[in-house]
Amino acid sequence: MIKDYLKNTWEGLYTVLVGMKITWKHLFVPSVTLQYPEERAKLPERARNRLFVNINDCIGCMQCATACPVNCIDIETVKGAPVDMPGETSKGKKKALWVTKFEIDIAKCCFCQLCVFPCPTECIQMTDVYEYSEWDRDNLIYNYANLTPQEVDIKQLNLEKFQAEKEAKKIEAAKAKAEAAAKKAEEDKAKSEEKPSDDEKKEEK
Amino acid sequence: MQNYLTEIFGNELVAEITVYVLNTIPVLAFIVLFVLFAVWLERKVSAHMQDRLGPMRVGWHGVLQTVADFLKLVQKEDIVADANDKALFNIAPFLVFVATLATYTMLPFTSIFVGSNADVGIFLVLALSGAVVAGILMAGWASNNKYSLYGSLRAAAQIVSYEIPTALVVLTMIMVYGTMNLGDVTEAQTSYFWNWGIFGGAGLGLGKFLLVPFMFVAFIILFISTLAESNRTPFDLPESESELVAGFNTEYSGIKFSMFFLAEFANMFLIGSILVIFFFGGYNSPFGYFGNLIGVDWLIPIEQLFWFIGKGMFFVFISMWLRWTLPRVRVDQLMTICWKYLIPYAFFNLLIVGLILLI
Ligand code: SF4
Ligand code: SF4
Numbered sequence: 001m002i003k004d005y006l007k008n009t010w011e012g013l014y015t016v017l018v019g020m021k022i023t024w025k026h027l028f029v030p031s032v033t034l035q036y037p038e039e040r041a042k043l044p045e046r047a048r049n050r051l052f053v054n055i056n057d058c059i060g061c062m063q064c065a066t067a068c069p070v071n072c073i074d075i076e077t078v079k080g081a082p083v084d085m086p087g088e089t090s091k092g093k094k095k096a097l098w099v100t101k102f103e104i105d106i107a108k109c110c111f112c113q114l115c116v117f118p119c120p121t122e123c124i125q126m127t128d129v130y131e132y133s134e135w136d137r138d139n140l141i142y143n144y145a146n147l148t149p150q151e152v153d154i155k156q157l158n159l160e161k162f163q164a165e166k167e168a169k170k171i172e173a174a175k176a177k178a179e180a181a182a183k184k185a186e187e188d189k190a191k192s193e194e195k196p197s198d199d200e201k202k203e204e205k
Numbered sequence: 206m207q208n209y210l211t212e213i214f215g216n217e218l219v220a221e222i223t224v225y226v227l228n229t230i231p232v233l234a235f236i237v238l239f240v241l242f243a244v245w246l247e248r249k250v251s252a253h254m255q256d257r258l259g260p261m262r263v264g265w266h267g268v269l270q271t272v273a274d275f276l277k278l279v280q281k282e283d284i285v286a287d288a289n290d291k292a293l294f295n296i297a298p299f300l301v302f303v304a305t306l307a308t309y310t311m312l313p314f315t316s317i318f319v320g321s322n323a324d325v326g327i328f329l330v331l332a333l334s335g336a337v338v339a340g341i342l343m344a345g346w347a348s349n350n351k352y353s354l355y356g357s358l359r360a361a362a363q364i365v366s367y368e369i370p371t372a373l374v375v376l377t378m379i380m381v382y383g384t385m386n387l388g389d390v391t392e393a394q395t396s397y398f399w400n401w402g403i404f405g406g407a408g409l410g411l412g413k414f415l416l417v418p419f420m421f422v423a424f425i426i427l428f429i430s431t432l433a434e435s436n437r438t439p440f441d442l443p444e445s446e447s448e449l450v451a452g453f454n455t456e457y458s459g460i461k462f463s464m465f466f467l468a469e470f471a472n473m474f475l476i477g478s479i480l481v482i483f484f485f486g487g488y489n490s491p492f493g494y495f496g497n498l499i500g501v502d503w504l505i506p507i508e509q510l511f512w513f514i515g516k517g518m519f520f521v522f523i524s525m526w527l528r529w530t531l532p533r534v535r536v537d538q539l540m541t542i543c544w545k546y547l548i549p550y551a552f553f554n555l556l557i558v559g560l561i562l563l564i
Pocket of ligand 1: 051067068069070071072073104108109110111112113114115116
Protein backbone atom coordinates (compact mmCIF):
# COMPACT_ATOMS: atom_id res chain seq x y z
CA MET A 1 0.00 0.00 0.00
CA ILE A 2 2.44 2.59 1.18
CA LYS A 3 4.98 1.27 -1.31
CA ASP A 4 2.52 1.79 -4.17
CA TYR A 5 1.80 5.24 -2.89
CA LEU A 6 5.44 6.28 -2.89
CA LYS A 7 5.97 4.64 -6.24
CA ASN A 8 3.05 6.60 -7.70
CA THR A 9 4.46 9.83 -6.36
CA TRP A 10 7.88 9.09 -7.79
CA GLU A 11 6.46 8.05 -11.15
CA GLY A 12 4.27 11.14 -11.32
CA LEU A 13 7.23 13.44 -10.82
CA TYR A 14 9.66 11.39 -12.87
CA THR A 15 7.44 11.11 -15.94
CA VAL A 16 6.83 14.84 -15.86
CA LEU A 17 10.59 15.33 -16.00
CA VAL A 18 10.90 12.89 -18.89
CA GLY A 19 8.25 14.84 -20.78
CA MET A 20 9.95 18.11 -19.98
CA LYS A 21 13.21 16.75 -21.31
CA ILE A 22 11.56 15.94 -24.62
CA THR A 23 9.99 19.36 -25.00
CA TRP A 24 13.24 21.00 -23.98
CA LYS A 25 15.02 19.19 -26.79
CA HIS A 26 12.38 20.33 -29.25
CA LEU A 27 12.91 23.90 -28.19
CA PHE A 28 16.16 23.79 -30.15
CA VAL A 29 15.06 21.73 -33.11
CA PRO A 30 15.01 24.00 -36.16
CA SER A 31 11.45 24.89 -37.00
CA VAL A 32 9.73 23.54 -40.04
CA THR A 33 7.73 26.70 -40.67
CA LEU A 34 7.87 28.32 -44.09
CA GLN A 35 7.27 32.07 -43.99
CA TYR A 36 4.78 31.66 -46.78
CA PRO A 37 4.69 34.67 -49.09
CA GLU A 38 8.47 35.00 -48.91
CA GLU A 39 9.38 31.34 -48.73
CA ARG A 40 7.52 28.69 -50.65
CA ALA A 41 7.57 24.97 -50.72
CA LYS A 42 8.92 23.61 -53.99
CA LEU A 43 6.11 22.22 -56.06
CA PRO A 44 6.34 18.62 -57.21
CA GLU A 45 7.27 18.26 -60.85
CA ARG A 46 3.83 17.33 -62.06
CA ALA A 47 1.81 19.44 -59.66
CA ARG A 48 -1.67 20.16 -60.92
CA ASN A 49 -2.72 23.77 -60.57
CA ARG A 50 -4.37 26.39 -62.71
CA LEU A 51 -5.19 25.43 -66.31
CA PHE A 52 -3.83 27.27 -69.28
CA VAL A 53 -5.15 27.01 -72.83
CA ASN A 54 -3.03 27.97 -75.77
CA ILE A 55 -5.95 29.03 -77.89
CA ASN A 56 -3.82 29.36 -81.03
CA ASP A 57 -3.38 25.60 -81.07
CA CYS A 58 -6.90 24.68 -80.15
CA ILE A 59 -8.80 22.97 -82.91
CA GLY A 60 -12.09 23.15 -81.07
CA CYS A 61 -12.59 19.39 -80.96
CA MET A 62 -14.35 19.58 -77.56
CA GLN A 63 -12.57 16.49 -76.28
CA CYS A 64 -11.61 18.37 -73.14
CA ALA A 65 -15.13 19.63 -72.48
CA THR A 66 -16.44 16.09 -72.89
CA ALA A 67 -13.86 14.63 -70.56
CA CYS A 68 -14.35 17.14 -67.77
CA PRO A 69 -16.26 15.45 -64.94
CA VAL A 70 -17.67 18.71 -63.57
CA ASN A 71 -18.52 20.32 -66.89
CA CYS A 72 -16.60 23.45 -66.23
CA ILE A 73 -15.29 23.90 -69.77
CA ASP A 74 -17.69 25.63 -72.10
CA ILE A 75 -16.75 25.63 -75.80
CA GLU A 76 -18.63 26.94 -78.79
CA THR A 77 -17.33 26.62 -82.33
CA VAL A 78 -18.23 27.82 -85.77
CA LYS A 79 -17.18 25.87 -88.82
CA GLY A 80 -14.71 27.69 -90.97
CA ALA A 81 -15.90 28.71 -94.45
CA PRO A 82 -13.45 27.94 -97.29
CA VAL A 83 -13.00 31.64 -97.93
CA ASP A 84 -11.94 32.18 -94.32
CA MET A 85 -10.29 29.07 -92.88
CA PRO A 86 -8.78 29.23 -89.38
CA GLY A 87 -5.27 28.27 -90.47
CA GLU A 88 -2.99 25.70 -88.87
CA THR A 89 -1.77 24.77 -85.42
CA SER A 90 1.87 25.19 -84.51
CA LYS A 91 2.45 21.53 -85.41
CA GLY A 92 0.93 22.00 -88.86
CA LYS A 93 -2.40 20.41 -88.24
CA LYS A 94 -5.23 21.94 -90.24
CA LYS A 95 -7.96 23.61 -88.19
CA ALA A 96 -11.50 23.32 -89.39
CA LEU A 97 -13.35 25.23 -86.69
CA TRP A 98 -13.26 28.73 -85.32
CA VAL A 99 -13.36 28.60 -81.53
CA THR A 100 -15.76 31.40 -80.71
CA LYS A 101 -16.09 30.68 -77.00
CA PHE A 102 -13.70 28.89 -74.65
CA GLU A 103 -14.53 29.44 -71.00
CA ILE A 104 -13.19 27.50 -68.04
CA ASP A 105 -14.92 28.06 -64.74
CA ILE A 106 -11.80 27.55 -62.66
CA ALA A 107 -13.83 27.85 -59.46
CA LYS A 108 -15.53 24.57 -60.33
CA CYS A 109 -12.41 22.86 -61.60
CA CYS A 110 -11.25 20.00 -59.40
CA PHE A 111 -7.75 19.79 -60.92
CA CYS A 112 -8.23 16.20 -62.04
CA GLN A 113 -6.26 16.80 -65.22
CA LEU A 114 -8.72 14.65 -67.17
CA CYS A 115 -9.09 17.40 -69.75
CA VAL A 116 -5.39 17.48 -70.50
CA PHE A 117 -4.85 13.97 -71.80
CA PRO A 118 -7.45 13.76 -74.55
CA CYS A 119 -6.42 17.01 -76.21
CA PRO A 120 -5.02 16.09 -79.63
CA THR A 121 -2.88 19.22 -79.92
CA GLU A 122 -1.69 19.40 -76.28
CA CYS A 123 -2.89 22.97 -76.00
CA ILE A 124 -4.68 22.67 -72.65
CA GLN A 125 -2.20 22.31 -69.84
CA MET A 126 -1.70 22.55 -66.11
CA THR A 127 0.58 25.35 -64.90
CA ASP A 128 2.22 25.90 -61.50
CA VAL A 129 0.20 29.00 -60.61
CA TYR A 130 -1.84 28.38 -57.50
CA GLU A 131 -2.56 31.85 -56.15
CA TYR A 132 -5.45 33.31 -58.05
CA SER A 133 -8.05 34.28 -55.47
CA GLU A 134 -10.58 36.83 -56.56
CA TRP A 135 -12.99 39.09 -54.76
CA ASP A 136 -15.72 38.30 -57.25
CA ARG A 137 -16.61 34.78 -58.19
CA ASP A 138 -17.34 35.79 -61.77
CA ASN A 139 -13.70 36.71 -62.23
CA LEU A 140 -12.84 33.05 -61.89
CA ILE A 141 -14.49 32.24 -65.22
CA TYR A 142 -11.51 32.43 -67.50
CA ASN A 143 -12.15 33.28 -71.11
CA TYR A 144 -9.50 32.00 -73.49
CA ALA A 145 -11.18 32.62 -76.86
CA ASN A 146 -9.42 35.41 -78.73
CA LEU A 147 -12.11 36.44 -81.16
CA THR A 148 -14.02 39.67 -80.65
CA PRO A 149 -17.81 39.53 -80.89
CA GLN A 150 -17.64 41.30 -84.26
CA GLU A 151 -15.25 38.70 -85.57
CA VAL A 152 -17.52 35.98 -84.30
CA ASP A 153 -20.40 37.61 -86.20
CA ILE A 154 -18.30 37.75 -89.33
CA LYS A 155 -17.39 34.09 -89.07
CA GLN A 156 -20.99 33.27 -88.48
CA LEU A 157 -22.03 35.29 -91.54
CA ASN A 158 -19.30 33.75 -93.66
CA LEU A 159 -20.45 30.33 -92.69
CA GLU A 160 -24.07 31.19 -93.38
CA LYS A 161 -23.17 32.61 -96.74
CA PHE A 162 -21.13 29.56 -97.55
CA GLN A 163 -23.86 27.29 -96.37
CA ALA A 164 -26.44 29.22 -98.35
CA GLU A 165 -24.27 28.88 -101.44
CA LYS A 166 -23.78 25.23 -100.74
CA GLU A 167 -27.46 24.83 -100.20
CA ALA A 168 -28.14 26.58 -103.47
CA LYS A 169 -25.62 24.38 -105.22
CA LYS A 170 -27.16 21.37 -103.62
CA ILE A 171 -30.61 22.35 -104.76
CA GLU A 172 -29.25 22.93 -108.23
CA ALA A 173 -27.50 19.64 -108.17
CA ALA A 174 -30.59 17.97 -106.90
CA LYS A 175 -32.58 19.61 -109.66
CA ALA A 176 -30.09 18.47 -112.23
CA LYS A 177 -30.14 15.05 -110.78
CA ALA A 178 -33.89 15.03 -110.73
CA GLU A 179 -33.97 16.12 -114.33
CA ALA A 180 -31.48 13.49 -115.28
CA ALA A 181 -33.48 10.93 -113.39
CA ALA A 182 -36.63 12.02 -115.09
CA LYS A 183 -34.94 11.78 -118.44
CA LYS A 184 -33.68 8.35 -117.65
CA ALA A 185 -37.06 7.27 -116.46
CA GLU A 186 -38.62 8.41 -119.65
CA GLU A 187 -36.04 6.57 -121.65
CA ASP A 188 -36.56 3.46 -119.58
CA LYS A 189 -40.25 3.77 -120.09
CA ALA A 190 -39.79 4.08 -123.79
CA LYS A 191 -37.58 1.02 -123.74
CA SER A 192 -39.95 -1.00 -121.64
CA GLU A 193 -42.77 -0.10 -123.91
CA GLU A 194 -40.84 -1.66 -126.68
CA LYS A 195 -39.85 -4.73 -124.69
CA PRO A 196 -43.15 -6.52 -124.18
CA SER A 197 -43.07 -7.13 -127.87
CA ASP A 198 -40.83 -10.11 -127.13
CA ASP A 199 -43.53 -11.79 -125.18
CA GLU A 200 -45.99 -10.93 -127.69
CA LYS A 201 -43.67 -12.42 -130.22
CA LYS A 202 -43.48 -15.60 -128.19
CA GLU A 203 -47.16 -15.88 -127.82
CA GLU A 204 -47.52 -15.34 -131.41
CA LYS A 205 -45.27 -18.36 -131.96
CA MET B 206 5.66 59.82 1.07
CA GLN B 207 2.62 59.59 3.29
CA ASN B 208 3.88 62.38 5.55
CA TYR B 209 4.49 64.56 2.56
CA LEU B 210 0.99 63.96 1.25
CA THR B 211 -0.48 64.60 4.69
CA GLU B 212 1.10 68.02 4.55
CA ILE B 213 -0.42 68.70 1.15
CA PHE B 214 -3.91 67.45 1.91
CA GLY B 215 -3.95 68.31 5.58
CA ASN B 216 -5.84 65.11 6.21
CA GLU B 217 -4.30 61.78 7.11
CA LEU B 218 -7.06 59.59 5.73
CA VAL B 219 -7.06 61.23 2.29
CA ALA B 220 -3.28 61.04 2.21
CA GLU B 221 -3.33 57.38 3.11
CA ILE B 222 -5.85 56.53 0.45
CA THR B 223 -3.87 58.51 -2.12
CA VAL B 224 -0.74 56.61 -1.20
CA TYR B 225 -2.48 53.31 -1.74
CA VAL B 226 -3.87 54.42 -5.09
CA LEU B 227 -0.48 55.72 -6.19
CA ASN B 228 1.19 52.52 -5.08
CA THR B 229 -0.92 50.43 -7.41
CA ILE B 230 0.11 52.44 -10.47
CA PRO B 231 3.62 51.00 -10.91
CA VAL B 232 2.20 47.57 -10.13
CA LEU B 233 -0.50 48.01 -12.75
CA ALA B 234 2.05 49.20 -15.27
CA PHE B 235 4.21 46.22 -14.44
CA ILE B 236 1.31 43.80 -14.91
CA VAL B 237 0.36 45.26 -18.27
CA LEU B 238 3.94 45.21 -19.54
CA PHE B 239 4.51 41.75 -18.14
CA VAL B 240 1.37 40.40 -19.79
CA LEU B 241 2.30 41.94 -23.13
CA PHE B 242 5.62 40.20 -22.88
CA ALA B 243 4.40 36.94 -21.38
CA VAL B 244 1.73 36.34 -23.98
CA TRP B 245 4.34 36.75 -26.68
CA LEU B 246 6.73 34.50 -24.78
CA GLU B 247 4.07 31.88 -24.30
CA ARG B 248 3.34 31.81 -28.01
CA LYS B 249 7.01 31.67 -28.86
CA VAL B 250 7.77 28.93 -26.35
CA SER B 251 4.82 26.87 -27.49
CA ALA B 252 5.73 27.37 -31.12
CA HIS B 253 9.36 26.40 -30.72
CA MET B 254 8.49 23.38 -28.61
CA GLN B 255 6.32 22.24 -31.49
CA ASP B 256 9.01 23.04 -34.07
CA ARG B 257 7.14 26.08 -35.34
CA LEU B 258 8.11 29.73 -35.37
CA GLY B 259 5.13 31.47 -33.78
CA PRO B 260 4.37 35.13 -34.44
CA MET B 261 6.95 36.62 -36.78
CA ARG B 262 5.34 39.58 -38.52
CA VAL B 263 4.75 42.39 -36.05
CA GLY B 264 8.08 43.75 -34.93
CA TRP B 265 11.27 41.75 -34.55
CA HIS B 266 10.22 38.10 -34.31
CA GLY B 267 6.72 39.31 -33.52
CA VAL B 268 7.49 41.07 -30.21
CA LEU B 269 4.75 43.61 -30.86
CA GLN B 270 2.20 40.95 -31.75
CA THR B 271 0.50 41.21 -28.37
CA VAL B 272 0.21 44.97 -28.70
CA ALA B 273 -1.51 44.49 -32.03
CA ASP B 274 -3.76 41.82 -30.55
CA PHE B 275 -4.60 44.04 -27.63
CA LEU B 276 -5.53 46.93 -29.93
CA LYS B 277 -7.77 44.56 -31.81
CA LEU B 278 -9.38 43.28 -28.62
CA VAL B 279 -10.12 46.81 -27.43
CA GLN B 280 -11.95 47.59 -30.65
CA LYS B 281 -14.22 44.59 -30.33
CA GLU B 282 -17.85 44.98 -29.50
CA ASP B 283 -18.67 44.42 -25.87
CA ILE B 284 -21.34 41.77 -26.22
CA VAL B 285 -23.81 41.26 -23.40
CA ALA B 286 -26.44 38.68 -24.26
CA ASP B 287 -30.10 39.22 -23.32
CA ALA B 288 -30.23 36.26 -20.98
CA ASN B 289 -27.18 37.30 -19.03
CA ASP B 290 -27.43 38.57 -15.51
CA LYS B 291 -26.21 42.05 -16.43
CA ALA B 292 -24.93 43.31 -13.10
CA LEU B 293 -22.94 40.21 -12.16
CA PHE B 294 -21.79 39.71 -15.71
CA ASN B 295 -20.27 43.17 -15.79
CA ILE B 296 -18.70 43.07 -12.35
CA ALA B 297 -17.07 39.64 -12.63
CA PRO B 298 -14.07 40.43 -14.86
CA PHE B 299 -13.20 43.48 -12.81
CA LEU B 300 -13.49 41.56 -9.56
CA VAL B 301 -11.11 38.93 -10.89
CA PHE B 302 -8.66 41.50 -12.12
CA VAL B 303 -8.78 43.74 -9.07
CA ALA B 304 -8.26 40.78 -6.74
CA THR B 305 -5.19 39.79 -8.72
CA LEU B 306 -3.93 43.34 -8.78
CA ALA B 307 -4.39 43.61 -5.03
CA THR B 308 -2.25 40.52 -4.45
CA TYR B 309 0.53 42.19 -6.41
CA THR B 310 0.65 45.10 -4.01
CA MET B 311 1.89 42.70 -1.31
CA LEU B 312 4.94 41.67 -3.28
CA PRO B 313 8.28 43.22 -2.36
CA PHE B 314 9.67 44.08 -5.78
CA THR B 315 12.75 45.69 -4.26
CA SER B 316 13.80 46.60 -0.75
CA ILE B 317 12.41 50.10 -1.27
CA PHE B 318 9.24 49.35 -3.18
CA VAL B 319 6.45 47.31 -1.66
CA GLY B 320 2.94 48.33 -2.60
CA SER B 321 1.62 47.60 0.83
CA ASN B 322 3.98 46.33 3.49
CA ALA B 323 1.20 44.59 5.36
CA ASP B 324 2.18 42.36 8.26
CA VAL B 325 -0.26 39.70 7.10
CA GLY B 326 1.15 39.78 3.56
CA ILE B 327 1.01 36.14 2.53
CA PHE B 328 -2.27 35.68 4.33
CA LEU B 329 -3.80 38.46 2.25
CA VAL B 330 -2.37 36.98 -0.92
CA LEU B 331 -4.08 33.68 -0.14
CA ALA B 332 -7.34 35.39 0.78
CA LEU B 333 -7.39 37.52 -2.36
CA SER B 334 -6.53 34.67 -4.66
CA GLY B 335 -9.46 32.90 -3.02
CA ALA B 336 -11.63 35.90 -3.87
CA VAL B 337 -10.88 35.31 -7.52
CA VAL B 338 -13.12 32.24 -7.26
CA ALA B 339 -16.05 34.50 -6.49
CA GLY B 340 -15.42 36.44 -9.67
CA ILE B 341 -15.09 33.27 -11.73
CA LEU B 342 -18.27 31.81 -10.26
CA MET B 343 -20.06 35.08 -10.96
CA ALA B 344 -18.87 35.04 -14.53
CA GLY B 345 -19.98 31.47 -15.09
CA TRP B 346 -23.34 31.89 -13.44
CA ALA B 347 -24.19 35.25 -14.99
CA SER B 348 -23.27 34.03 -18.47
CA ASN B 349 -26.31 31.75 -18.41
CA ASN B 350 -24.45 29.21 -20.49
CA LYS B 351 -23.98 25.62 -19.43
CA TYR B 352 -20.33 25.50 -20.51
CA SER B 353 -19.53 28.66 -18.61
CA LEU B 354 -21.25 27.31 -15.55
CA TYR B 355 -19.37 24.02 -15.79
CA GLY B 356 -16.14 25.90 -16.15
CA SER B 357 -16.73 28.07 -13.15
CA LEU B 358 -17.90 25.15 -11.01
CA ARG B 359 -14.74 23.28 -11.88
CA ALA B 360 -12.71 26.40 -11.11
CA ALA B 361 -14.37 26.72 -7.74
CA ALA B 362 -13.85 23.06 -6.86
CA GLN B 363 -10.26 23.18 -8.00
CA ILE B 364 -9.23 26.41 -6.35
CA VAL B 365 -10.92 25.59 -3.10
CA SER B 366 -9.27 22.16 -2.99
CA TYR B 367 -5.81 23.37 -3.85
CA GLU B 368 -6.06 26.20 -1.37
CA ILE B 369 -5.48 23.56 1.33
CA PRO B 370 -2.03 22.26 0.31
CA THR B 371 -1.06 25.84 -0.49
CA ALA B 372 -2.11 26.98 2.95
CA LEU B 373 -0.31 24.05 4.61
CA VAL B 374 2.94 24.83 2.85
CA VAL B 375 2.55 28.50 3.57
CA LEU B 376 2.02 27.57 7.20
CA THR B 377 5.28 25.64 7.12
CA MET B 378 7.01 28.66 5.67
CA ILE B 379 5.56 30.91 8.31
CA MET B 380 6.97 28.53 10.91
CA VAL B 381 10.37 28.63 9.27
CA TYR B 382 10.57 32.38 8.86
CA GLY B 383 8.47 33.36 11.84
CA THR B 384 6.66 36.10 9.94
CA MET B 385 3.87 36.59 7.45
CA ASN B 386 5.29 39.78 6.06
CA LEU B 387 6.72 39.03 2.64
CA GLY B 388 9.25 41.83 2.94
CA ASP B 389 10.60 40.34 6.18
CA VAL B 390 10.67 36.88 4.63
CA THR B 391 12.88 38.26 1.90
CA GLU B 392 15.08 40.13 4.36
CA ALA B 393 15.71 36.86 6.18
CA GLN B 394 17.41 35.46 3.10
CA THR B 395 19.81 38.30 2.31
CA SER B 396 23.42 38.08 1.17
CA TYR B 397 24.53 34.87 -0.54
CA PHE B 398 22.41 32.20 -2.13
CA TRP B 399 23.05 29.59 0.56
CA ASN B 400 20.81 31.69 2.75
CA TRP B 401 17.87 31.07 0.46
CA GLY B 402 14.88 29.12 1.70
CA ILE B 403 15.49 26.18 -0.61
CA PHE B 404 18.93 25.75 1.02
CA GLY B 405 17.49 25.76 4.50
CA GLY B 406 17.33 29.45 5.29
CA ALA B 407 19.79 31.78 6.95
CA GLY B 408 20.42 29.76 10.12
CA LEU B 409 23.56 27.77 10.68
CA GLY B 410 24.15 24.31 12.08
CA LEU B 411 22.44 20.96 11.83
CA GLY B 412 18.92 22.35 11.51
CA LYS B 413 19.75 24.07 8.25
CA PHE B 414 20.96 20.85 6.62
CA LEU B 415 18.06 18.83 7.94
CA LEU B 416 15.65 21.36 6.50
CA VAL B 417 16.93 21.19 2.92
CA PRO B 418 15.02 18.10 1.68
CA PHE B 419 11.83 19.23 3.36
CA MET B 420 12.12 22.68 1.92
CA PHE B 421 12.46 21.02 -1.45
CA VAL B 422 9.31 18.98 -0.92
CA ALA B 423 7.52 22.12 0.23
CA PHE B 424 8.69 23.88 -2.90
CA ILE B 425 7.34 21.15 -5.19
CA ILE B 426 4.00 21.05 -3.39
CA LEU B 427 3.64 24.80 -3.45
CA PHE B 428 4.54 24.92 -7.11
CA ILE B 429 1.97 22.29 -8.09
CA SER B 430 -0.81 23.68 -5.96
CA THR B 431 -0.33 27.30 -7.00
CA LEU B 432 -0.16 26.16 -10.61
CA ALA B 433 -3.55 24.56 -10.09
CA GLU B 434 -4.90 27.65 -8.40
CA SER B 435 -4.00 29.84 -11.33
CA ASN B 436 -5.79 27.47 -13.73
CA ARG B 437 -2.76 26.72 -15.85
CA THR B 438 -2.28 23.53 -17.78
CA PRO B 439 -2.12 20.71 -16.74
CA PHE B 440 -4.79 22.01 -14.38
CA ASP B 441 -6.72 24.16 -16.85
CA LEU B 442 -10.02 22.34 -16.49
CA PRO B 443 -12.00 25.54 -15.87
CA GLU B 444 -11.30 26.73 -19.38
CA SER B 445 -10.50 23.53 -21.17
CA GLU B 446 -10.97 24.61 -24.76
CA SER B 447 -11.59 21.14 -26.09
CA GLU B 448 -14.42 20.40 -23.67
CA LEU B 449 -15.97 23.65 -22.53
CA VAL B 450 -15.44 26.07 -25.45
CA ALA B 451 -13.52 28.46 -23.21
CA GLY B 452 -14.98 27.72 -19.82
CA PHE B 453 -16.13 30.59 -17.69
CA ASN B 454 -15.09 33.28 -20.16
CA THR B 455 -16.95 31.82 -23.14
CA GLU B 456 -19.49 34.63 -23.22
CA TYR B 457 -17.06 37.46 -22.78
CA SER B 458 -15.67 39.63 -25.52
CA GLY B 459 -13.55 42.70 -25.99
CA ILE B 460 -12.19 44.51 -22.98
CA LYS B 461 -13.88 42.25 -20.43
CA PHE B 462 -12.33 39.20 -21.96
CA SER B 463 -8.95 40.87 -21.86
CA MET B 464 -9.49 41.52 -18.15
CA PHE B 465 -9.72 37.78 -17.54
CA PHE B 466 -6.76 37.26 -19.76
CA LEU B 467 -4.72 39.86 -17.94
CA ALA B 468 -5.62 38.31 -14.60
CA GLU B 469 -4.66 34.83 -15.76
CA PHE B 470 -1.23 35.88 -16.95
CA ALA B 471 -0.70 38.13 -13.94
CA ASN B 472 -1.38 35.05 -11.83
CA MET B 473 1.44 33.23 -13.55
CA PHE B 474 3.93 35.78 -12.36
CA LEU B 475 2.29 35.80 -8.96
CA ILE B 476 3.03 32.08 -8.55
CA GLY B 477 6.57 32.67 -9.64
CA SER B 478 7.10 35.51 -7.23
CA ILE B 479 5.59 33.65 -4.27
CA LEU B 480 7.92 30.73 -4.93
CA VAL B 481 10.82 33.11 -5.36
CA ILE B 482 10.05 34.92 -2.12
CA PHE B 483 9.76 31.76 -0.05
CA PHE B 484 12.47 29.62 -1.58
CA PHE B 485 14.76 31.66 -3.78
CA GLY B 486 15.52 34.75 -1.79
CA GLY B 487 13.00 37.16 -3.30
CA TYR B 488 14.75 40.19 -4.68
CA ASN B 489 18.11 39.19 -3.21
CA SER B 490 20.97 38.73 -5.56
CA PRO B 491 22.59 35.28 -5.31
CA PHE B 492 26.04 36.86 -4.87
CA GLY B 493 26.29 40.37 -3.47
CA TYR B 494 25.38 43.49 -5.36
CA PHE B 495 27.33 45.22 -8.03
CA GLY B 496 26.18 48.52 -6.54
CA ASN B 497 27.82 47.64 -3.21
CA LEU B 498 31.02 46.75 -4.96
CA ILE B 499 31.46 50.09 -6.69
CA GLY B 500 29.70 52.06 -3.96
CA VAL B 501 26.73 53.27 -5.99
CA ASP B 502 23.72 53.04 -3.70
CA TRP B 503 20.98 53.80 -6.18
CA LEU B 504 22.03 50.85 -8.32
CA ILE B 505 21.02 48.33 -5.67
CA PRO B 506 17.22 48.62 -6.00
CA ILE B 507 17.53 48.32 -9.76
CA GLU B 508 19.58 45.17 -9.37
CA GLN B 509 17.04 43.89 -6.90
CA LEU B 510 14.22 44.55 -9.37
CA PHE B 511 16.22 42.72 -12.00
CA TRP B 512 16.75 39.69 -9.78
CA PHE B 513 13.14 39.61 -8.65
CA ILE B 514 11.71 39.81 -12.13
CA GLY B 515 14.38 37.53 -13.52
CA LYS B 516 13.69 34.78 -10.99
CA GLY B 517 9.96 35.27 -11.38
CA MET B 518 10.24 35.00 -15.15
CA PHE B 519 12.18 31.78 -14.74
CA PHE B 520 9.20 30.20 -13.02
CA VAL B 521 6.85 31.71 -15.57
CA PHE B 522 8.95 29.99 -18.19
CA ILE B 523 8.79 26.71 -16.28
CA SER B 524 5.03 26.89 -16.11
CA MET B 525 4.90 27.53 -19.85
CA TRP B 526 7.26 24.63 -20.38
CA LEU B 527 4.97 22.43 -18.30
CA ARG B 528 1.95 23.64 -20.20
CA TRP B 529 3.35 22.48 -23.52
CA THR B 530 4.59 19.22 -22.06
CA LEU B 531 1.67 17.82 -20.11
CA PRO B 532 -1.85 17.04 -21.21
CA ARG B 533 -4.77 18.15 -19.08
CA VAL B 534 -5.60 15.96 -16.09
CA ARG B 535 -9.05 14.50 -15.64
CA VAL B 536 -11.32 15.87 -12.92
CA ASP B 537 -10.90 12.77 -10.76
CA GLN B 538 -7.13 12.83 -11.27
CA LEU B 539 -7.15 16.47 -10.29
CA MET B 540 -8.86 15.65 -7.03
CA THR B 541 -6.65 12.61 -6.46
CA ILE B 542 -3.51 14.69 -6.83
CA CYS B 543 -4.77 17.21 -4.37
CA TRP B 544 -6.45 15.13 -1.66
CA LYS B 545 -4.51 11.89 -1.83
CA TYR B 546 -1.04 13.17 -2.54
CA LEU B 547 -0.42 16.85 -1.96
CA ILE B 548 -2.32 17.23 1.29
CA PRO B 549 -0.78 14.22 3.12
CA TYR B 550 2.68 15.18 1.95
CA ALA B 551 2.12 18.78 2.98
CA PHE B 552 0.92 17.61 6.39
CA PHE B 553 3.89 15.38 7.04
CA ASN B 554 6.16 18.08 5.80
CA LEU B 555 4.57 20.52 8.20
CA LEU B 556 5.04 18.12 11.12
CA ILE B 557 8.64 17.26 10.31
CA VAL B 558 9.66 20.85 9.72
CA GLY B 559 8.00 21.70 13.04
CA LEU B 560 10.03 19.02 14.80
CA ILE B 561 13.26 20.15 13.17
CA LEU B 562 12.58 23.72 14.20
CA LEU B 563 12.02 22.57 17.78
CA ILE B 564 15.46 21.01 18.13
S1 SF4 C 1 -8.83 19.57 -64.59
FE1 SF4 C 1 -10.61 18.24 -64.45
S2 SF4 C 1 -12.19 19.54 -63.58
FE2 SF4 C 1 -10.58 20.92 -64.24
S3 SF4 C 1 -11.24 21.52 -66.30
FE3 SF4 C 1 -9.89 19.74 -66.54
S4 SF4 C 1 -11.27 17.99 -66.61
FE4 SF4 C 1 -12.44 19.72 -65.76
S1 SF4 D 1 -9.20 19.07 -76.49
FE1 SF4 D 1 -7.60 20.62 -76.95
S2 SF4 D 1 -7.97 21.08 -79.13
FE2 SF4 D 1 -9.80 20.04 -78.37
S3 SF4 D 1 -11.15 21.70 -77.76
FE3 SF4 D 1 -10.02 21.10 -75.90
S4 SF4 D 1 -8.28 22.42 -75.90
FE4 SF4 D 1 -9.10 22.60 -77.92
